Structures are given as C-alpha cells and as structure tokens.
Amino acid sequence: MSELKKNIIIYVQSALFFICLIIPGLEIVYDMGIFRISRFYFGCYCFMFLMIRLVLSLVEKDKMVIWLSVLTAGIIMAIFRDVELIENIIIALIFFLLFYLFVIKKIDRFGWIVVAVLMLGFWMKKGMPPKIVSVCLFVSLIYGIMKLTDNMSEYYSFVILLIGMLTLCIPAKDTPIQWNGIKRTISFVRESSFRIVSEAEYFLEGLTDFNGAHKGYSDIGRLTGRITGKGREELIVRSSGENKCRYLSGGVYKTLTVKGMTDKESMIETGSEWFVDYINSLYRADINKYEAACFSRIEKMDIEYRYIHTRDIFVPERFLYYNNDIPSLGNKYGRGFSYSVDYMAIDYASPYYLKVIDSAASGDMVYGSYEEIKDYVRTIYNIDIKKIISKEDYDRVVSCISDSGTFEEYLDTSLLTPEIQELTSEVTKDAKTDYEKAKAIETYLRGYKYDTSVDLKDSDNYVESFLFESCSGYCIHYASAMVLMLRSAGIPSRYISGFLKPDNHKQEKEEIISGDSAHAWVEAYLKGVGWIRLEPTRIMRRAEGITWGLEIVSTEETSGDILENYQAGFDQGQYYIEEHHLAENDEIPLNTVSKTSARDSELKFYLRVFFRFGRYILIMLGFMMLMLIIYRGARMYLYIKMQPEEKLKENIRIVCRRLDKLMPEGEEADSVMDYLRVIDDDNTRNELRSIFDEYYRVRFRGDAPSEELISRARSFRLEQ
Structure with a gap:
C-alpha cells in the first residue's frame, strides 16, 4: 500500500x-x-x-x-x-x-x-x-x-x-433496559425502610407530643430554624374535575410575635363566610355565567390523614361545605382520619376576576339580599345557596362586614418598626388601590433570596432581620414580612399555614402530599372583594403563573359570547354542557383549525428549512472551491514570476517530495540519486536520471537551465 x-x-x-x-x-x-x-x-x-x-x-x-x-x-x-x-x-x-x-x-x-x-x-x-x-x-x-x-x-x-x-x-426500544425487577426490589426496600422510620416517628410523636418536631406541617405557629431532612407522607387527597386547587389551608394566624404566630383560628370556623363577599363582588360587577366559568368552578376533594398528628382540619382555600360529618374541633386527628369537601377553585389572575377587583375599587359596597343572591348563584353556578350558607348566617356576615371594627384584629402591627414602615411606603408609593399595594409588596418580596438554611428564631425581630439583614429565608419569613407590610399599608391580612400541592401534570386523581410540601402564604382583605391569596415566596408561582388562561371572544357565527380555551388544552365547551347543564341552544361553539391548512403550513415549513440548509451547503462548497482556486492561482502566479533556476529547483523539490513517499519506512535519501533505487520501471528511472543529471550541471557547474528541462521536470509523473 x-x-x-x-x-x-x-x-x-x-x-x-x-x-x-x-x-x-x-x-x-x-x-x-x-x-x-x-x-x-x-x-x-x-x-x-x-x-x-x-x-x-x-x-x-x-x-x-x-x-x-x-x-x-x-x-x-x-x-x-x-x-x-x-x-x-x-x-x-x-x-x-x-x-x-x-x-x-x-x-x-x-x-x-x-x-x-x-x-x-x-x-x-x-x-x-x-x-x-x-x-x-x-x-x-x-x-x-x-x-x-x-x-x-x-x-x-x-x-x-x-x-x-x-x-x-x-x-431496540427508544428507552434503555429498565431493569424493572431490580428497580422494584430497591424501591420496595427503600420505601419499606422509610415507612418503618415514619411509623416509629409517628408512634413516638403520638406518645410524647413533640408538637410537629419534624420536617412538615406544624400546628403551633412557632418560628423555626433551618429546614433539614426529608418530609414523610402526611396527606392523601383525591380530587374530581380538573383538580385546579393547589393550596390546602390548615391554620389562620392573626398576630405576629417575636417567637412566631399566635391567635390561630381554623378555616372551618369561618366556614363559607368568605362566599358572601365573593358572590356579592361578582353580583356588583355584573359577571355572567360565561365570565364566571373563566375564573371559578366548583370541585370535590377527599382528604385522608397519613403520618400526621394535628388539631387542624385541612381544606381547599375556598372551602364551601362538607359532604360528611366532622368531629368537633379541638380533637387531635391522626392517621386514617378522612372527610370530603366541596370547594370553589378560583383563578385570581383571570382578566375577568381582575374586572371584579376594579369594579369593587370604584363602586359602592351595597350587598344584595339573600333572595337576590340566591337567584344569582343559581344562574351562575346552577346550585342552591342554602347548601353553602343559610339566610341567618348570610345576614350575620353582611352585618359584621358593615361593622368598621370587624377587621381590626387583622391589622395588628406589634412587630412594626420605623424602618419597615418606611420600606412599605417606598414600595407602595405609586400604588393607587389596595390591590395595587398588595401586588407591589408581593413583587418586592419575591426579589429576596430563598434559603432554607436561614435561622432567625433567636432574632429580636425576625421580620426586620429578614428584610434588612439576611435578605434571605423561606416561606415563614416571606409570609410574615408580607403580613406586616400589608398591615403597615392599612390592608387587613392574615398568615395561612398548610400545604402547597406539587404540580400534577399527569392530572392524577390521587396524590400523596409529604411534609416537604408544607407551606405558608398570605391572604389580604380587599373591601368589596373579600380575601384574596398572595404568594410572596420567591420559588413558588404566584397567581399569574398558574392562571387557567380562559377567555371569552366574539365571533361572527354567534350573536352572543363564546368561550375559547387558548391555553388550558381541554374541551371547555363540553365542560360547560356537562357540568352546568346548559340548554341545547346555549351550547358554546369552539373555533376549529383546518387540518389541511395545518398540514400545508407544516410542509411549507420543512421546504423552507430544506432550501435554507441547501443554500448554506452550496455557499460553503462554493467558498471552499473559491479558496482552492485562489490558492492554486497564487501558487501559479508566484511560479511564473520565478527565475528559471528557481523554477527548476521548485520542480525538483516537488518531485523529491513525491519520491519520499516511496522510500522504505525509516530510510532517507542522502542525494537525489538515491531516489532512483525505488523506481521499478526502467524507462521512468532513465528519464528521472536524465533530469537529475542536468539539474546537477545547472546547480554545481552553473549551466543555464533550458525551458525544455524545466518543462520535463514540471510534467514528470511517476508510474507506480
């Protein structure tokens, strides 16, 4: 070779x-x-x-x-x-x-x-x-x-x-070998070990009343230090419908102290009182059933306790009513305790709900009578309001809301300092409404670093330390700081502890919630609207990040409004017919996209990509050819400009370089004549000897090189 x-x-x-x-x-x-x-x-x-x-x-x-x-x-x-x-x-x-x-x-x-x-x-x-x-x-x-x-x-x-x-x-399959048997064995051993440890912790906790001294939910409202370890299984929830609820409320705290939160009440104590403000705000904003369906829907949830001891009963944040009997409050509930609730899932970032908030900020605060609201609820949600709240409770709540002192307990500012007051004023200086102030504070706090290793429990004022010294913390610090800043701005607010369910992308009906999902957030009271959720913790998505993305649009085919789901990815029209029992003439048509036009667009896209890539390939090949031509041209130009002696020397150099490749490995030629022994063909060897002889005479005797010699040396080709 x-x-x-x-x-x-x-x-x-x-x-x-x-x-x-x-x-x-x-x-x-x-x-x-x-x-x-x-x-x-x-x-x-x-x-x-x-x-x-x-x-x-x-x-x-x-x-x-x-x-x-x-x-x-x-x-x-x-x-x-x-x-x-x-x-x-x-x-x-x-x-x-x-x-x-x-x-x-x-x-x-x-x-x-x-x-x-x-x-x-x-x-x-x-x-x-x-x-x-x-x-x-x-x-x-x-x-x-x-x-x-x-x-x-x-x-x-x-x-x-x-x-x-x-x-x-x-x-082969797209996925590698799964080793399912080995994986199941390892998973079984790991889960069994963790379950044994959880059982032991749960048993000891029940005997000694450690008050939640583990990573997970705590019902005593104390300020904790750094978070370490792994949370155990604490709840199992089974949901119906689209499973839009992510927040499960446990305790509601009114007062902030240097050691944590006090004056706790349970969500079930207030029951569905929130619904009075909520439904009246919709009523005053003249929200119709289609608009309401864009930001609210009634769903069912079953909740079962696992490895948890607590006196709190967890409910979705907008709880409506229980579907079974609940034991009296004050008991400590543990594994096996279960119940079922109906709740209202609300999209706080929907443009239609923001319309409600804007209407409340600019309108009067007149509350409708029970009979008026009863008819409105049936129109909007197709349910009887008696299942949610009785007439007596409705009238009592309306009377309490009208009392100016009702929300004083949610305005406690015991931990407020001049620095925090000044910071709040600076953050909210451009806000005109309470809602704008609340969102400004929420946005500001989300700029702080999230760090579970922060320990502020020994601080004289942990809220002040969080805001001005550590500038980092976790949900307890974020929520406490926001409650205090909201109250400093004159907005009633409360600290909520509970669970934030992880994203359920697979829409599974049963979810296991561990102590890792324990969380704290904030609710602010807006006049004419009621309590709204706010999420100041940096790594958690706030309302704008979990919006449903439902919108009402007008089309030429219908005289009214239609609902188009531009983000959620399910047939919302079918949802309305099945869940709200609309009449046949109320069916909401959805826009459709031509499959043919979609295929044509896809074909055009691939053709455009193909031609673009083809153009780049042709350009690169053309450029390489151009570089080669320039290189060859430059060498030819330099050769033409050489003197005859230099031309002959260059040609002999090229011939010798080619002959070097035929030399045995490890051997080198001492003179040009040494190359003759690697030439097998006699005619080629004689021709090459003749060229070398004349080259020697030119080089050592000073003869002038002839054009014929230069041409012979240049055109010489070896026959292998």
Missing part, C-alpha cells in the same frame, strides 16, 4: 472516531441550552473543517490548517452575520481544533481516553443518554483504551467502527 493511501486511511479513521467523540459532547452543549445549536448546521461546519484538513494534508500544507480554518470561519460569519450561524460555527471550530490537537503524537495517545472518560462521567451523572450517544461513548472508550495501550491499527479501528454501526442498527 502506498504511503499516500495509508495516510488517507489513518486520517479517515481518526475523523470517524472524532465524530464518535463529539456526538456526546454536542449533546452536552445542546442540553445546556446556552447556545442555539443546530445539529445540521454543526455537522455541516465540522465536515467543512475536516475537508479543509484533508485537502491541506494531501498537498502537504498541514501548517496552514489552523489559520485557514479560522479565516474560513471568520469570512462566513462576516458574510452572513447571523447569531445562530455564528454560534454553530464557533462551537464546530472549537471541536475541530480539539481534533487537530489529537493529531499531535504526545496528545494523541492520552487525549482520546481522557475526553471519553469525562464524557462518560457526565452522562453517568445525567442518566438516560440517547442510543446514539451510548454507542458513541462505547466506541470512543474502546478506541481510547487501544490508543493508550498502543495496540491500534487501521484494521482494528474499522472493526470497532463496524461493531458500533451494527449496534446502532440493531432494533
């Missing part, structure tokens, strides 16, 4: 293994999401750089590889000036330069295995690599080990590549 063919084979196999090595690296960069990496663009640019390296190797211009690659990349970036293109070509250039370093002998032996091991470590930590990444990691590791042990040859390398390609082509 000729030296040229051998070098090409070695280069190709190195390039193929380099591709195997960069695929896992590319996926790492892609997974980081920092750069807008396109696998297609990246592949095209890598191929371009590899071709530049191959061409320069064939013409023995290896020293030009780096600067020509950088120059090519710079010219392409200057021509297109596209951010995505620039990011892809820079990443491709970095990987290519890494490959070029591997060609250096000292790095070549150790570089492959080091990079392969680093890639393997990353993917072992990340887990679940794609199939092609797994195969490439395997191939790279084998190649790196053989390089390290110096057992690699061009034949072995292609065997490894063949094995990798066969492995990649073998039909």
Whole structure:
C-alpha cells in the first residue's frame, strides 16, 4: 500500500472516531441550552473543517490548517452575520481544533481516553443518554483504551467502527433496559425502610407530643430554624374535575410575635363566610355565567390523614361545605382520619376576576339580599345557596362586614418598626388601590433570596432581620414580612399555614402530599372583594403563573359570547354542557383549525428549512472551491514570476517530495540519486536520471537551465 493511501486511511479513521467523540459532547452543549445549536448546521461546519484538513494534508500544507480554518470561519460569519450561524460555527471550530490537537503524537495517545472518560462521567451523572450517544461513548472508550495501550491499527479501528454501526442498527426500544425487577426490589426496600422510620416517628410523636418536631406541617405557629431532612407522607387527597386547587389551608394566624404566630383560628370556623363577599363582588360587577366559568368552578376533594398528628382540619382555600360529618374541633386527628369537601377553585389572575377587583375599587359596597343572591348563584353556578350558607348566617356576615371594627384584629402591627414602615411606603408609593399595594409588596418580596438554611428564631425581630439583614429565608419569613407590610399599608391580612400541592401534570386523581410540601402564604382583605391569596415566596408561582388562561371572544357565527380555551388544552365547551347543564341552544361553539391548512403550513415549513440548509451547503462548497482556486492561482502566479533556476529547483523539490513517499519506512535519501533505487520501471528511472543529471550541471557547474528541462521536470509523473 502506498504511503499516500495509508495516510488517507489513518486520517479517515481518526475523523470517524472524532465524530464518535463529539456526538456526546454536542449533546452536552445542546442540553445546556446556552447556545442555539443546530445539529445540521454543526455537522455541516465540522465536515467543512475536516475537508479543509484533508485537502491541506494531501498537498502537504498541514501548517496552514489552523489559520485557514479560522479565516474560513471568520469570512462566513462576516458574510452572513447571523447569531445562530455564528454560534454553530464557533462551537464546530472549537471541536475541530480539539481534533487537530489529537493529531499531535504526545496528545494523541492520552487525549482520546481522557475526553471519553469525562464524557462518560457526565452522562453517568445525567442518566438516560440517547442510543446514539451510548454507542458513541462505547466506541470512543474502546478506541481510547487501544490508543493508550498502543495496540491500534487501521484494521482494528474499522472493526470497532463496524461493531458500533451494527449496534446502532440493531432494533431496540427508544428507552434503555429498565431493569424493572431490580428497580422494584430497591424501591420496595427503600420505601419499606422509610415507612418503618415514619411509623416509629409517628408512634413516638403520638406518645410524647413533640408538637410537629419534624420536617412538615406544624400546628403551633412557632418560628423555626433551618429546614433539614426529608418530609414523610402526611396527606392523601383525591380530587374530581380538573383538580385546579393547589393550596390546602390548615391554620389562620392573626398576630405576629417575636417567637412566631399566635391567635390561630381554623378555616372551618369561618366556614363559607368568605362566599358572601365573593358572590356579592361578582353580583356588583355584573359577571355572567360565561365570565364566571373563566375564573371559578366548583370541585370535590377527599382528604385522608397519613403520618400526621394535628388539631387542624385541612381544606381547599375556598372551602364551601362538607359532604360528611366532622368531629368537633379541638380533637387531635391522626392517621386514617378522612372527610370530603366541596370547594370553589378560583383563578385570581383571570382578566375577568381582575374586572371584579376594579369594579369593587370604584363602586359602592351595597350587598344584595339573600333572595337576590340566591337567584344569582343559581344562574351562575346552577346550585342552591342554602347548601353553602343559610339566610341567618348570610345576614350575620353582611352585618359584621358593615361593622368598621370587624377587621381590626387583622391589622395588628406589634412587630412594626420605623424602618419597615418606611420600606412599605417606598414600595407602595405609586400604588393607587389596595390591590395595587398588595401586588407591589408581593413583587418586592419575591426579589429576596430563598434559603432554607436561614435561622432567625433567636432574632429580636425576625421580620426586620429578614428584610434588612439576611435578605434571605423561606416561606415563614416571606409570609410574615408580607403580613406586616400589608398591615403597615392599612390592608387587613392574615398568615395561612398548610400545604402547597406539587404540580400534577399527569392530572392524577390521587396524590400523596409529604411534609416537604408544607407551606405558608398570605391572604389580604380587599373591601368589596373579600380575601384574596398572595404568594410572596420567591420559588413558588404566584397567581399569574398558574392562571387557567380562559377567555371569552366574539365571533361572527354567534350573536352572543363564546368561550375559547387558548391555553388550558381541554374541551371547555363540553365542560360547560356537562357540568352546568346548559340548554341545547346555549351550547358554546369552539373555533376549529383546518387540518389541511395545518398540514400545508407544516410542509411549507420543512421546504423552507430544506432550501435554507441547501443554500448554506452550496455557499460553503462554493467558498471552499473559491479558496482552492485562489490558492492554486497564487501558487501559479508566484511560479511564473520565478527565475528559471528557481523554477527548476521548485520542480525538483516537488518531485523529491513525491519520491519520499516511496522510500522504505525509516530510510532517507542522502542525494537525489538515491531516489532512483525505488523506481521499478526502467524507462521512468532513465528519464528521472536524465533530469537529475542536468539539474546537477545547472546547480554545481552553473549551466543555464533550458525551458525544455524545466518543462520535463514540471510534467514528470511517476508510474507506480
């Protein structure tokens, strides 16, 4: 095999293994999401750089590889000036330069295995690599080990590549082997161990009354230190409908002290009194049944206690009524205690609910009679208000709301300092309404760092320490600070403790809530609206982040309003017919999208992408051809400008360089005549001897080179 063919084979196999090595690296960069990496663009640019390296190797211009690659990349970036293109070509250039370093002998032996091991470590930590990444990691590791042990040859390398390609082509599932039996065994042992520990903690807690001295819900309102450990299972909830409720209220605290919260009441003590303000605010804002359905719906929830001892009864934040009997308050409930409730799920960020808030801020506070509200509730929710609140309780609540002293207990400012008062004034200086003030304070506090290691329980005023010293904390500190700042602004507020259910993306009907989900938040009272939830804790999503995204739009097909769900992803029209028992002529049509037009748009998109990629490929190939033509032209121009002696010397140099490849490995020619012994053909050898003889006479005797000699030397070709 000729030296040229051998070098090409070695280069190709190195390039193929380099591709195997960069695929896992590319996926790492892609997974980081920092750069807008396109696998297609990246592949095209890598191929371009590899071709530049191959061409320069064939013409023995290896020293030009780096600067020509950088120059090519710079010219392409200057021509297109596209951010995505620039990011892809820079990443491709970095990987290519890494490959070029591997060609250096000292790095070549150790570089492959080091990079392969680093890639393997990353993917072992990340887990679940794609199939092609797994195969490439395997191939790279084998190649790196053989390089390290110096057992690699061009034949072995292609065997490894063949094995990798066969492995990649073998039909397999998209997901790797699950080892379900082993996983189930490990999971069973782990869960059993954790359950035994939970049982022991629960038993000891029941005997000694540790008052919730574990990570999870506490019903005593004390200020805690840093949070550590893992929470155990505390509740099981089973929901109906769309399961939109995320907050489960336990205790309501009115007073803040240096040691925590006091004057606790339960949500079930106030029952559905909140509903009086809520339904009257809708009534005054003239909300119709379609608008109300965009931000509210009645759902059912079953709640069961697990490893928890508490006197609190947890209910969804807008509790309506129980579906079974509840034991008397004051008892301590534990595992097995269960009950069922109906509640009102409310989207506080809906534009229709914001309309209610705006209406209350600008209108009067007249409350409708029980009979008026009864008819309105039936129209809006198709239920009887008697199931929620009786006439006597309704009239009592309306009377209490009218009493100016009703909310004094929610305005206690025992911990207020001049600094906190000044801060509140600064935060709310541009707010015109109580709602705007509340949202301004909420937004401000969400700028503080969330940190469960903060311990402020020994502080003289933990709210002041949180706001001005640590500037970090967790839900207890956020909620306490917001309650105090709201009261400083003259807005009645209360501290709520309970649970914040994790996101239930699978819409499972049964959820297990652990102590890790224990949480604290705030409710503020707005005149004419009632209590609204506020979420000051930084890492939790506030109302705007969990909005349902329902909107009423008008169409030409209907004279009234229709409901269109632009975000939620379910058939809201069907929901109205089934849940609210609308008459047939009240059916709400939904806009539809033509499948044909969608397919046409998708086809146009792919065609546009195809032509765009094709254009880039043609441009890159054209640019490479242009660079090659410029290079050849420059060499021709310089050759023409040479003196005859320099031309002959240049031609002899090229001939000798070609003959070097035919010399036995390890041998070098001492003079040009030594090359004659590697020529097998007699005619070629005689022609070459004649050229060398005349070259010697020109060089050592000073003869003038003839044009015929220069031409013979230039056009000389070896017959192998």
